[in-house]
Amino acid sequence: MRARCLFAVWALLVTAVAVRADGTNVDKLNKKIDNLTFKTADGKAVTLYDSKDKKAVVVVFLSFDCPVSNGYAPVLAALHKVYADKGVAFLAINSTDDLDAAALAKQAAEYKYPFPVVKDADRLAADAFKATVVSEAFVLDHNFVLRYRGRIDNAYAARLKKNNQVTKHDLRDALDDLLAGKDVSEPATKAIGCPVVREKATTVTAKVTYYRDVLPIMQAGCQQCHRPGEVGPFALMTYDQAVNWSSDIKEYTQNRKMPPWKPVEGLAFHNDRKLSDKEIEVLAAWADGGTPEGDPKDAPKPRDFIDGWQLGKPDLILTVPEEMTIDAAGKDLFRCYVLPTGLTEDKYVVAVEVRPGNKRVLHHTLNFWDTAGEGRKLEAKAKEGAKPDDKDHGPGYSVQMGVGFRPTRADTFGALSGWAPGQLGRELPEGTGFPLPKGSDVILQAHYHRTGRVEKDQSSIGLYFAKKPIQTPFQGMVIPGRFLWIPAGNDHFTVKGSIEMEDDCKLYSVMPHMHMLGREVTVTVTPPEAKPFTLVAIKDWDYNWQETYFLKAPIDLKKGTKLAVEAVYDNSAKNPNNPFNPPRIVTFGEQTDNEMLFVFFGATKEGKGRIRFQQEGAKKP
Numbered sequence: 001m002r003a004r005c006l007f008a009v010w011a012l013l014v015t016a017v018a019v020r021a022d023g024t025n026v027d028k029l030n031k032k033i034d035n036l037t038f039k040t041a042d043g044k045a046v047t048l049y050d051s052k053d054k055k056a057v058v059v060v061f062l063s064f065d066c067p068v069s070n071g072y073a074p075v076l077a078a079l080h081k082v083y084a085d086k087g088v089a090f091l092a093i094n095s096t097d098d099l100d101a102a103a104l105a106k107q108a109a110e111y112k113y114p115f116p117v118v119k120d121a122d123r124l125a126a127d128a129f130k131a132t133v134v135s136e137a138f139v140l141d142h143n144f145v146l147r148y149r150g151r152i153d154n155a156y157a158a159r160l161k162k163n164n165q166v167t168k169h170d171l172r173d174a175l176d177d178l179l180a181g182k183d184v185s186e187p188a189t190k191a192i193g194c195p196v197v198r199e200k201a202t203t204v205t206a207k208v209t210y211y212r213d214v215l216p217i218m219q220a221g222c223q224q225c226h227r228p229g230e231v232g233p234f235a236l237m238t239y240d241q242a243v244n245w246s247s248d249i250k251e252y253t254q255n256r257k258m259p260p261w262k263p264v265e266g267l268a269f270h271n272d273r274k275l276s277d278k279e280i281e282v283l284a285a286w287a288d289g290g291t292p293e294g295d296p297k298d299a300p301k302p303r304d305f306i307d308g309w310q311l312g313k314p315d316l317i318l319t320v321p322e323e324m325t326i327d328a329a330g331k332d333l334f335r336c337y338v339l340p341t342g343l344t345e346d347k348y349v350v351a352v353e354v355r356p357g358n359k360r361v362l363h364h365t366l367n368f369w370d371t372a373g374e375g376r377k378l379e380a381k382a383k384e385g386a387k388p389d390d391k392d393h394g395p396g397y398s399v400q401m402g403v404g405f406r407p408t409r410a411d412t413f414g415a416l417s418g419w420a421p422g423q424l425g426r427e428l429p430e431g432t433g434f435p436l437p438k439g440s441d442v443i444l445q446a447h448y449h450r451t452g453r454v455e456k457d458q459s460s461i462g463l464y465f466a467k468k469p470i471q472t473p474f475q476g477m478v479i480p481g482r483f484l485w486i487p488a489g490n491d492h493f494t495v496k497g498s499i500e501m502e503d504d505c506k507l508y509s510v511m512p513h514m515h516m517l518g519r520e521v522t523v524t525v526t527p528p529e530a531k532p533f534t535l536v537a538i539k540d541w542d543y544n545w546q547e548t549y550f551l552k553a554p555i556d557l558k559k560g561t562k563l564a565v566e567a568v569y570d571n572s573a574k575n576p577n578n579p580f581n582p583p584r585i586v587t588f589g590e591q592t593d594n595e596m597l598f599v600f601f602g603a604t605k606e607g608k609g610r611i612r613f614q615q616e617g618a619k620k621p
Contacts, residue, residue: 018130024190027130028146035144036125038093038118041105046118048091049144055087056178057140058171060152061131062117063096064107065244066194067233068159069135070452072152073111074329080114083175090115095126095196096134098240111453112328126196136191137171141178148174150189157576159192159248164516164579197244208285209294210239217279218242219303221259227305231359243291250287253280260545265522265537268552270426310425311351314462316341318442323456324394326361326448333448334592336403337396338375339461341440348433348466348473351426354419354444357458363447363544367416367461369440374405374413376441400591403443415476415600416442416463418511420547429508429554432474432604433466447544472604474508475611479523479565481597482616486517488583491572493517495597498564502612507555509602510536511548512565515595516577517586518543520568523599528560535563543577543592548602557603563613565599 018027035049051057060076062069080090092113094104101119108117120126129138129149139148154168170189177184208214218226218236226232235241242249252258259273275283286292318339326333356362375397382397397404407413416434428434444461481497512521518541526532536549557563571583579593580586586595605611 020188022190024188025130025132025136025149026188027149029149029187030145030147032143032145033128033138033140036128038120038125039101040116040118041101043101046091046116051089051091052142052144054089055142056083056147056175057089057091057144058083058175059125059129059138059140060090060092061126061129061134061136061196062092062094063134063194064094064099064104064111065097065234065241066134067451068156068193070111071155071162071329071450072135073113073452075152075155077112077114079172079175084115086179088175088179092117093120093125093131094118095120095123095131096194096244123196132196133191133193134196135193139171139174139178139184147178148184148187149191151191156192159194161576163576165581167581195244195247197246206289206292206294208282208289209292209298210242210286211294211296212298213282213294214242214286216300217275217283219300221273221275221279223303224305225259229359231356231362233360239293246287246291250284253283257540262538262540262542262545262547263536263549264539266534267536267555269536269549270552271550309353309355309462311353311427311462311464314353315465316343316463317460318444318463319460320357320395320444320458322395323357323458324396324446325392326450326455326457327391328453328455329450330391332363332450333392334399335392335394335396335446335448336375336378336399337444337446337459338370338379339442339444341369341436341442341463343436343438343440345438347436347438347463348470349416349436349463350428350433350466351464352417352419352434353425353462353464355460355462357460358455360451361448361455361457362459363449364418364420364546365447365459365461366418366445368403368443368445369414369416369436370403370407370412370443371437371440372407372409372412373441374407375403375443378404399445400593402590403445411437417548418546420545426550427464428474429604431468431470432472433470434474436463449544472606475505475603475605477563477601477603477611477613479563479599479601480615481565481567483588483595483597485585485587486569486571486595488585489572491570491574493569493571495567495569496565497597497599498562498616499613500616501557501559501561501563502614503605504559505557505603505605505611507551507557507601507603509548509550511546511600512536512538512567513546513596513598513600514541514543514567514569515592516543516579517569517571517575517595518567518597519570519575521597521599522566524564524566525555525557526562526564528558532562532564548600550602563599563601565597567597569595 038046137152141147152171153166155166157163174184222236226236261273320337354365378397479497479499481495483495486493520539522537523535524532525535
């Protein structure tokens with residue numbers, strides 16, 4: 001009995017040291033991995049020891065439901081191309097997805113894996129390697145002894161959070177050490193990705209269950225984006241899908257990164273996607289309680305989603321003329337499409353809807369009109385300079401941000417709002433609209449994320465025209481933040497700006513805008529002879545989640561009202577979004593690796609003419 005107790009204590013100690021204090025898994029290092037057998041889609045048996053004549057074997061756990069894993073498909077293909085001729089075998093193992101062998105083979109082909117991808121239905125391989133994360137990589141020597149385990153590289157700072165630069169290539173370095181006959185210099189690193197789920201609780205009598213308590217929250221707050229064919233990187237339509245992402249659901253809802261809604265202070269806005277404190281508590285209790293399934297009879301009716309135009313058929317539908325091809329890997333792509341309207345008379349636009357052709361890759365759009373033909377010139381230039389081997393290719397032209405030119409006159413260029421995931425179509429208040437001159441081109445600027453495979457997109461924009469006379473055109477105002485550069489290493493650089501109203505107007509919307517170094521932004525309103533109040537405040541700025549926020553109750557701005565912005569930038573090495581490593585001076589400019597500060601407003605004014613306002617520091621005429 002005493003011997004058994006001592007053995008149990010020893011086993012606990014061994015388990016305890018399998019994971020370092022920083023979360024790095026060191027289990028199975030320097031131990032031989034037993035042979036494993038898998039079946040391919042055609043029923044052929046494949047074993048780990050089929051690679052007994054190789055100098056090394058790379059085993060990677062992957063999931064086609066995990067965007068981190070999918071993002072590494074091109075990286076792994078490139079590594080295979082280099083190391084296969086050096087005597088290294090590659091094998092990918094799927095332990096988590098609910099796919100049969102044929103469906104798995106189809107997915108592997110879409111992501112162009114040049115080596116076998118096999119199913120680990122009973123998670124025997126995951127147990128053999130003690131794998132807990134996808135995409136975690138394992139390197140075995142010629143004796144099948146584990147010499148490295150961990151991340152492929154440092155492309156990710158956290159799950160779903162990419163670094164701007166890859167500075168460490170851990171898997172490549174481990175292979176180089178092993179092939180050179182050396183000890184692997186860093187045999188274990190912390191893998192970042194999605195969990196390998198092993199057990200699922202099905203207790204019907206649990207306090208919080210999936211069907212009764214969690215599914216209603218998923219339907220209301222998550223499934224609009226997290227369903228097949230939509231912009232969410234994975235689906236949350238079934239119990240198994242929710243279980244696979246339960247730890248992420250808890251983490252991302254508790255820190256309020258999901259559902260994506262950035263304002264933490266200010267007035268009430270339409271399309272608010274925040275969950276209540278009670279809903280967040282329920283999701284956490286379910287994850288912590290073992291994700292019990294409960295009784296399917298408690299499930300609400302499936303939610304009905306509108307797949308077509310949310311506001312009905314538009315008056316004018318403009319579609320990108322050809323498919324755009326977006327390569328599997330690289331930096332995000334910004335592409336501008338020039339769409340002639342063919343209008344023979346001026347119109348007012350009361351609503352805009354964007355229908356993404358491929359919601360997996362289209363992150364958001366900004367929409368403009370141009371009567372000077374500037375977009376056409378850039379598109380023609382891009383077509384002239386196109387090369388047959390361009391990996392991103394198709395209609396339009398690429399820019400870092402904006403539309404690639406600065407309008408010289410206000411009557412030749414204007415905005416038509418934008419679209420972001422989860423943002424539903426909304427009509428402007430009755431009696432107002434965006435002016436759209438005859439002969440205009442619509443310029444649709446699309447922001448694409450890479451998915452790990454070559455994607456196609458052909459999106460459309462729908463315009464709804466006013467049916468009644470417009471008395472008060474929807475107008476734009478802007479606050480510029482004034483600065484020349486942000487010093488390198490400064491983690492709390494503050495920029496301010498303000499305007500003062502010279503007319504009475506009614507304010508409907510606000511949209512702050514910064515780039516990669518932005519951390520916080522607050523917009524305030526100070527009425528004449530009254531205390532200031534916060535219009536909107538964002539404390540965790542994300543360049544990839546920029547929206548136009550429409551007020552639920554528009555506010556009157558009297559002459560003399562001050563609109564002000566204060567923003568904080570982090571140009572230090574600890575900012576994972578910093579485009580430069582090490583940090584360098586970042587100047588004001590239009591490129592993504594420049595910086596800027598603007599706040600755009602949507603407003604109306606009684607009577608004719610533009611809304612007048614005075615910028616801070618500008619001299620009055």
